[in-house]
Amino acid sequence: MLTLNSKTPKGPIEDGWTQHKNALRLVGPKNRPNYKVLVIGSGLAGASAAASMGAMGYRVECFCFQDSPRRAHSIAAQGGINASKNYRNDGDSTWRLFADTQKGGDYRAREQNVYRLAELSTAIIDQAVAQGVPFAREYGGKLANRSFGGVLVERTFYCRGETGQQLLLGAFSALQEQITAKNVKMHTRTELMDIVMVDGQAKGVVCRNLETGEITSHAADAVVLATGGYGNVYYLSTNAKGCNVTAAFRAYKRGAGFANPSFVQIHPTSIPASGDYQSKLTLMSESLRNDGRIWVPRNPDETRKPNQIPEEDRYYYLEERYPRFGNLVPRDVAARNAKDVCDKGLGVGSTGYGVYLDFGRAIEKQGESVVKGRYANLFEMYERITDENPLDVPMRIYPAVHYTMGGLWVDYNLMTNIPGLYAIGEANFADHGANRLGASSLMQCLADGYFIIPVTIGDYLSRHPHGQVTTDHPAFKEAENEVRQRIEKLLSINGTRSVQSFHRELGKLMWEYCGISRSPAGLQEGLERIPQLREEFWNDLKIVGSGRELNQALENAGRVADFLEFGELMCRDAMLRDESCGCHFREDHQTEENEALRNDEDFAHVAVFEYKGADQDPELTKEPIEFEALPLAARNYKT
Amino acid sequence: MRIRLHIWRQASRDDSGHMDTYDLDGVNPDMSFLEMMDHLNEELTGKGEDPVAFDHDCREGVCGMCSMVINGQAHGPKQGTTTCQLYMRHFDDGDEVYVEPWRSQAFPVVKDLVVDRSAFDRIIQAGGFISNHSGPKPEPNTILIEPEVAEQALDAATCIGCGACVAACPNGSAMLFTAAKVSHLGLLPQGETERYPRAKKMVKQMDKEGFGSCRNYAECEAQCPKEISIAFISRLNADYLKASLVEPEDRRGKMKSQ
Amino acid sequence: MNHIKRFYESSIGKKFVVAVTGVVLFGFIAGHMAGNLKVFTGATSAGVPHIDEYAKFLKTLGAPMLPEMMGLWIARSVLLVCLVLHVVTVILLSRQNKKARPVPYVRSKKRAASVASRLMMVTGLVILAFIPFHILQFTTGNIQIGDEHFRHGYVYSNLYESFSVWYVALGYVVVVTLVGFHMFHGLWSLFQTLGWDNPDRNGKVRAFSVAFSVIITVGFIAVPLAFVSGWLPSPIDYDPTLLHPTNSLTNH
Ligand SMILES: Cc1cc2nc3c(=O)[nH]c(=O)nc-3n(C[C@H](O)[C@H](O)[C@H](O)COP(=O)(O)OP(=O)(O)OC[C@H]3O[C@@H](n4cnc5c(N)ncnc54)[C@H](O)[C@@H]3O)c2cc1C
Ligand code: HEM
Ligand code: HEM
Ligand code: SF4
Numbered sequence A: 001m002l003t004l005n006s007k008t009p010k011g012p013i014e015d016g017w018t019q020h021k022n023a024l025r026l027v028g029p030k031n032r033p034n035y036k037v038l039v040i041g042s043g044l045a046g047a048s049a050a051a052s053m054g055a056m057g058y059r060v061e062c063f064c065f066q067d068s069p070r071r072a073h074s075i076a077a078q079g080g081i082n083a084s085k086n087y088r089n090d091g092d093s094t095w096r097l098f099a100d101t102q103k104g105g106d107y108r109a110r111e112q113n114v115y116r117l118a119e120l121s122t123a124i125i126d127q128a129v130a131q132g133v134p135f136a137r138e139y140g141g142k143l144a145n146r147s148f149g150g151v152l153v154e155r156t157f158y159c160r161g162e163t164g165q166q167l168l169l170g171a172f173s174a175l176q177e178q179i180t181a182k183n184v185k186m187h188t189r190t191e192l193m194d195i196v197m198v199d200g201q202a203k204g205v206v207c208r209n210l211e212t213g214e215i216t217s218h219a220a221d222a223v224v225l226a227t228g229g230y231g232n233v234y235y236l237s238t239n240a241k242g243c244n245v246t247a248a249f250r251a252y253k254r255g256a257g258f259a260n261p262s263f264v265q266i267h268p269t270s271i272p273a274s275g276d277y278q279s280k281l282t283l284m285s286e287s288l289r290n291d292g293r294i295w296v297p298r299n300p301d302e303t304r305k306p307n308q309i310p311e312e313d314r315y316y317y318l319e320e321r322y323p324r325f326g327n328l329v330p331r332d333v334a335a336r337n338a339k340d341v342c343d344k345g346l347g348v349g350s351t352g353y354g355v356y357l358d359f360g361r362a363i364e365k366q367g368e369s370v371v372k373g374r375y376a377n378l379f380e381m382y383e384r385i386t387d388e389n390p391l392d393v394p395m396r397i398y399p400a401v402h403y404t405m406g407g408l409w410v411d412y413n414l415m416t417n418i419p420g421l422y423a424i425g426e427a428n429f430a431d432h433g434a435n436r437l438g439a440s441s442l443m444q445c446l447a448d449g450y451f452i453i454p455v456t457i458g459d460y461l462s463r464h465p466h467g468q469v470t471t472d473h474p475a476f477k478e479a480e481n482e483v484r485q486r487i488e489k490l491l492s493i494n495g496t497r498s499v500q501s502f503h504r505e506l507g508k509l510m511w512e513y514c515g516i517s518r519s520p521a522g523l524q525e526g527l528e529r530i531p532q533l534r535e536e537f538w539n540d541l542k543i544v545g546s547g548r549e550l551n552q553a554l555e556n557a558g559r560v561a562d563f564l565e566f567g568e569l570m571c572r573d574a575m576l577r578d579e580s581c582g583c584h585f586r587e588d589h590q591t592e593e594n595e596a597l598r599n600d601e602d603f604a605h606v607a608v609f610e611y612k613g614a615d616q617d618p619e620l621t622k623e624p625i626e627f628e629a630l631p632l633a634a635r636n637y638k639t
Numbered sequence B: 001m002r003i004r005l006h007i008w009r010q011a012s013r014d015d016s017g018h019m020d021t022y023d024l025d026g027v028n029p030d031m032s033f034l035e036m037m038d039h040l041n042e043e044l045t046g047k048g049e050d051p052v053a054f055d056h057d058c059r060e061g062v063c064g065m066c067s068m069v070i071n072g073q074a075h076g077p078k079q080g081t082t083t084c085q086l087y088m089r090h091f092d093d094g095d096e097v098y099v100e101p102w103r104s105q106a107f108p109v110v111k112d113l114v115v116d117r118s119a120f121d122r123i124i125q126a127g128g129f130i131s132n133h134s135g136p137k138p139e140p141n142t143i144l145i146e147p148e149v150a151e152q153a154l155d156a157a158t159c160i161g162c163g164a165c166v167a168a169c170p171n172g173s174a175m176l177f178t179a180a181k182v183s184h185l186g187l188l189p190q191g192e193t194e195r196y197p198r199a200k201k202m203v204k205q206m207d208k209e210g211f212g213s214c215r216n217y218a219e220c221e222a223q224c225p226k227e228i229s230i231a232f233i234s235r236l237n238a239d240y241l242k243a244s245l246v247e248p249e250d251r252r253g254k255m256k257s258q
Numbered sequence C: 001m002n003h004i005k006r007f008y009e010s011s012i013g014k015k016f017v018v019a020v021t022g023v024v025l026f027g028f029i030a031g032h033m034a035g036n037l038k039v040f041t042g043a044t045s046a047g048v049p050h051i052d053e054y055a056k057f058l059k060t061l062g063a064p065m066l067p068e069m070m071g072l073w074i075a076r077s078v079l080l081v082c083l084v085l086h087v088v089t090v091i092l093l094s095r096q097n098k099k100a101r102p103v104p105y106v107r108s109k110k111r112a113a114s115v116a117s118r119l120m121m122v123t124g125l126v127i128l129a130f131i132p133f134h135i136l137q138f139t140t141g142n143i144q145i146g147d148e149h150f151r152h153g154y155v156y157s158n159l160y161e162s163f164s165v166w167y168v169a170l171g172y173v174v175v176v177t178l179v180g181f182h183m184f185h186g187l188w189s190l191f192q193t194l195g196w197d198n199p200d201r202n203g204k205v206r207a208f209s210v211a212f213s214v215i216i217t218v219g220f221i222a223v224p225l226a227f228v229s230g231w232l233p234s235p236i237d238y239d240p241t242l243l244h245p246t247n248s249l250t251n252h
C-alpha cells in the first residue's frame, strides 16, 4: 500500500500556489552549486527545467537519447499553447482556463494542480517571447490568438503550425546558454537504463552511451524525469519513434507509483495508415477543425469521388450529433465518432478507416488564398504524404494515439513517492485528468520546467545534505550489473523475430483491446495475450550485433521489452476503472447516445499502481480527488 | 517495386567504410524512404546481417534527425523535403539508389549513415540565444513586432538543424544554418542587444569547427528541407562586417584632449 | 592590428577581402575594356591613332602634379596589391574548403550552384596565368608572336600585328570569355558577401552582374575580332614626335 501525500495547499484555490511557495524551504545561492540535479530529458519540460535550475546555480546534468537536445519530441507539437491572457476580451480568465482544463479532463485531475497551471500560463508566454519565440502577430504588432480544441474563447498562441518547435528552440537556447555558462552539462545519445536508490531515496541513474554502449553511473542529490509520454506502446502513434516508457517504468519498478496508465488520448485528426509497413502516424493539427467540416458518405457502398457527392448524401455526423460544438467537439468525442461511423462501414479510403475533412465551405466563404494561407504547411505536409491536395480533394483523417495523460504519480511539488525523484511534463500524470485539452501540454511542460520545479526542488534539497553518495556506492555497481545482465540477455536470445515485428504485434493488441473504446471482454483478452507475446519475445527475439557499439535494434529491444510489461498494466487499469471518463471509454458504461458515462461515486480518484515483483500483480492505491472549487457536472457537448 | 540500393557502410568512427549493394524487393510506392530502410533492415536482420544504422525520430520532417544523401542530394530528390518525408513513389521500379551520410569534416561518421552533428550545438552555445533567466518578464504586447518581421524571423527559425546545408554545399560551409539562427534572433527587438556580438561569436565557432567558407553557390538553399533563404547569409555577412569593422570592441575608456 | 588579424582569420573576413579587391580589379577591367574600344574611334587628323594617344595619356597620368609614369606606377601597384591579396586569399579559402570535406561523395548532384560559380578558381587561375603573358606581349614587348615587331607606344600597330595571327586572337577571345564567367558569378557574389543583397534588390543586382559580365566580354572580344577579320585598317606610320616630343618612352 503506497502512502500518497499530495501536499496540495488547503484554502481558497486562487492563492493556493502563492501560499505554498511562501511556505517552501529554499536553498541559498551560495549553497546551490553544491547540489547536483540530474534532468533526464531535454524536451520542453526537461530543457526548461535544466535551464532554469542551471541559471539558479544548481549543478545540473541533462540527458537525452537524441544527438541533440533540440530534437526532443516536443519539437513536433503543431497547434499552439494556451494562456489566459484574455487579449481577445472574450471573457477568458485564469478561472475559465482552469475550469476548461478540469472539465476537459473530465474531473479526474487535482483541482489545485490544474488551477496552478492556468495561473502560470500567462507567464509562460512572457518567458517565451523574451527568449525570441516568434509567435504570430496581428497587424498592429500585438500577439495573435486562435481558438483551439473545443473551447469557447480564443486563447491559443501559435507560430504557424510549428509552435512546439519554436517553444522548444526557445527552451533549447536557454539550455545552451547555461551549458556555455558551465551550469549545465549535457549528455546526448545517452539513454537512462535505471534509477539508483540509496536508503529509499533517488541518488542517481545508470545510463547507456548509445554510441559506444558504455554503461555509466551518475550520482546526484535529486533526479528529475522529463522523459515524455508512452504513446508508442501502440506502435503506431503520432509520437516520435524514440518515445518510450523505459525511464518511467524503471522508476515504477524501483517503487514509484504509476498513475492512471490507461488514460491515453486518441487524436481525431491524423493521416490514416496506408499499409502494414506504416511506421508512424502523422498528425494534422486540430486547428484544421476550425475551418474543415467532417463527413462521410451516407451510403456505405458509395462509389463516387468525394467532390461528386452532393450535400444531401453527405453525413456531417459531428454537426448533426453535436449542434452546439459541431466539428469542434473535444478530441475523444470526435475520435470515438469517427471510429463509430467507420465501424458502421461508412469509412473512406483504401483501408475503410478514414473520414473526410472538407474545406470546400471554408474556401467558398473565405476564398482559397485565405484558407491556404492559414494552413499552408499542414496542407503541404498532407500532400507530401498522400499525394492529394486538400484544396481540391477533401482530406482523409482518422484517429491516432497522441498523448498519454497517465504517468508517474507526483505530489503538488512534482515529486514522486520516491524522495528525490521528480517527474515533469508528459511523464507525470498531474494536470490533464482523463483527457487533455488541446494546446495545454506545452503549457504544462513549461509551467513545470520554468516555474514549478525550480522552486519546489529546493524544499527537498534544503532538507538533505548535499553529495551524500558517490558512484562508488555499491548500489550503483549493483544497478550497473543488472543493466548489463539485461542487455546480455536480450542479445543472447538469438531467436528468429525482429524487435519491430514484436512491437507491431503489441501495438495491434493494444489498439484492439485498450484503444478508443474498451470492453471487459477485450481487456481480459489483452491481459491474456500480452504476457504470451512477452514470453515469445524473450524466447524468439533476434538482435544482430553487439552491445558495445551503436546498436539501434538493441535500443528498441530494451524499450519494447518495457512496453510489453507496461501494456499489461494499462489493460489492468482500464479493467479496474469500471466507468467511462474522458478518453477512457468503456462500452459497458455509456448513455443511449453513446456518451461516456462517468461514475463519480466510485471512481473520482487517481488509480496509482505499485510494482510488487515479477510474479505478483501490482497493487492499486487510490488517491481520492476532491471537488471544492469546481462542482462536478456531467459533460454535455450537445446543447 | 524492386530497387537496388548502394549504401555506405562504416562500422565505427575509425573504420574506413565502403559502399555496399543490396537488392530490395517488395517496396511499396506509399512507403516513406525510411520505411523502405526499415524493410531493408528487417531483411538484413533475418539474414543475420548487421542492419543499416541511420538517425531518425519524429518521421514528420521537424526534428532534423534524419540525414541521408540520396542519389547525390541531401534528403533526396524532392525539393523542400526531409528524408523521412520522402516517399518511394518518387522512385521507379528498378531504380539504382545511392545512400550516403552527410560528408563534412565537422560531422564525423559515427556508424553507417549516422553522423555526429554536435558542432551545430556548439555554434548555438557560442551565442545562439537571448540571455535570459526564468522568471517574471515584461508584458509581451509592450514590444510591438510587425507581423512581417515576426514572419521573417520565423522563416529563419524554421531551420530544423539537420545539417543538409553543410552536406549539400560543395564547400562544406555551415553558413546557412548559422545565418538562420543569427537572423532569427537578430531580427527581433528582443535579440537586438546581443545582435553584433552574437554574430561574431557564432561565426568564430563555425570556423573553429572546420566548416568550409561560403562561396555563394546557393546550393544549400536548394537542398534545405525548410528552404531557408540565402538572404539570411547576406544578412549575416552584413551583421558580421558591421560587428568587426564598425562596432567598437569596447565602448568604455578615457580620452585625452588635443 | 590583431583586431584586423582576427578579422582576416575569419572566413567572412577573408571573403570581404576577396570582394573588395574584386571590386578594384573589376574597376580596372571595366576601364581597360573601355579604353581598348578606342581602336575603333580612328586617328587624329595627323594620323595618330586615338588608342596610342590614350596610352600616352595613361603614362602622363596625374601630370603635371606627378612626373611622367608616376601616376601609372601608383595605379599599377594598387592593382598589383589587390591582385595578390585576392589570389592569396582565395587560395587560403579554397584550402579551407578542401579540408572541410575530406571524403567525397560517390554521387553528387547540384540543383542551384551555377557553372560559373563552381569554376571561379579555374577561371581565376587562367586569368592569373594570362596577365604576365599579356603584359610581356603588349606592355614590354618581350613576347612577340609571328612576324610582329613590337614598338613602344605604338599600341594600335602592336595590336594589329599581334591579332593578325589568328590563334593569338582566338586565345584572347577564350581568355576574356573566362573573365566574363568570373564576373558573372563574382559580381553578384560580392553583393552577397558585402551583405548588400536582399530579396527586393536581388533582381536588380543579378541583372547588373549579367549585364556587366556580358558587356565586358563583348567589349574585349570586339578588338581581336575586329583585327583578325581585317575590319580595322592597317596602321599607317606617323611621326613619333607628334605623340611624344621627348622619346622618354624608349628609355624608361
Ligand atoms: C504530433 C504532436 C503534436 C502535438 N501538438 C501539441 C500542441 O499543439 N499543443 C500541446 O500543448 N501539446 C501538443 N502535443 C503534446 C506535446 O507535444 C507533448 O506532450 C510534450 O511536448 C511533451 O514534452 P516533454 O518535455 O514532456 O517530453 P518530450 O518532448 O517527449 O521529451 C522527452 C525527452 O526525454 C528524453 N528521453 C526519453 N526517454 C529517455 C530515456 N530512456 N533516457 C534518456 N532520455 C530519454 C528524450 O530524449 C527527450 O529529450 C503534441 C504531441 C504530438 C505527438
Ligand atoms: C582583348 C582583350 C585585351 C586587349 C586587346 C588588351 C590590350 C592591352 C594593351 C594594348 C596593353 C598595353 C597598353 C600599353 O602598354 O600602353 C594592355 C595592358 C594591360 N592589360 Fe590588357 N588587354 C586585353 C585584355 C586584358 C585582360 C582580360 C586583362 C586582365 C585580366 C588585361 C590586363 C592588362 C594589364 C594588367 C595591362 C598592363 C597595364 C600597365 O600596367 O601598363 N588585359 N592590354
Ligand atoms: C581580373 C581580375 C579579377 C577580378 C575582376 C576578380 C573579381 C572577383 C570578384 C568580384 C569575386 C567575388 C568576390 C565575392 O565572392 O565576394 C571574385 C571571387 C573569386 N576570384 Fe576573382 N577576380 C579576379 C582575378 C582572380 C584571380 C587572378 C584569381 C586566381 C586565383 C581569382 C579567383 C577567385 C576566386 C576563387 C573567387 C571566389 C572566392 C570565394 O568566393 O571564395 N580571381 N573575383
Ligand atoms: S538551414 Fe536548412 S538544411 Fe541547414 S540545418 Fe537548417 S534546415 Fe537543415
Ligand code: F3S
Residues within 6 Å of the ligand: B168, B169, B170, B171, B172, B173, B174, B175, B176, B213, B214, B215, B216, B217, B218, B219, B220, B221, B230, B233
Ligand atoms: S551552398 Fe555553400 S557556398 Fe554558400 S550559399 Fe550555400 S553555403
Ligand code: FES
Residues within 6 Å of the ligand: B055, B056, B057, B058, B059, B060, B061, B062, B063, B064, B065, B066, B082, B083, B084, B085
Ligand atoms: S525524422 Fe525527424 S525530421 Fe526526419
